[in-house]
Amino acid sequence: QVTLRESGPALVKPTETLTLTCSFSGFSLSASGMCVNWIRQPPGKALEWLGLIDWDDDKYYSTSLKTRLTISKDTSKNQVVLTMTNMDPVDTATYYCARTRRNDYNQLDYWGQGTLVTVSS
């Protein structure tokens, strides 16, 4: 059974760095083709893909956010970490992690429940 769960602070101040952890089970990120993605959704708005890390430690990022994002993994702990620097109130959103498989159709087949991050002083 595949599960993912996001964790991290609910509130961050402007200019601070956000660190979120995605803890997963039911698959291994060392298996060929496996990927973990980060997606966010501001309140009442659309989904926005942020980035991905794959089994080979390759990373891909949103064009508009790539200078602020870093995704890393700890395969032994089944965790993926997202860091976003210089947080701003417009970054207030629910942040999700989700799995894709490169040897399938890259569909986001399993999602975490999401974690709401509010940026406010």
Next chain:
Amino acid sequence: DIQMTQSPSSVSASVGDRVTITCRASQGISSWLAWYQQKPGKAPELLIYAASTLQSDVPSRFSGSGSGTDFTLTISSLQPEDFATYYCQQANSFPYTFGQGTKLEIK
């Protein structure tokens, strides 16, 4: 980046109606398209991938079609639990991108 444009942005329909949502990519993406359903306060759920393949356990009243730049999601006979927001997403190339969403409301 590939832009995904959904239409309509919102639609009102009744139980039993047939509803079609369209999604257009700014450049060809072959069949690298997925559809998701999202209910308020919940994470999105995968409905269809590879443009037309139904995810397991998704009811057969949902169907997808298209390739290249133009795609559709059809719900053949709306059920009360189908009222939600639907998103398309391209998985052809990085960065992945989503459509702006289509809110399906009860008439």
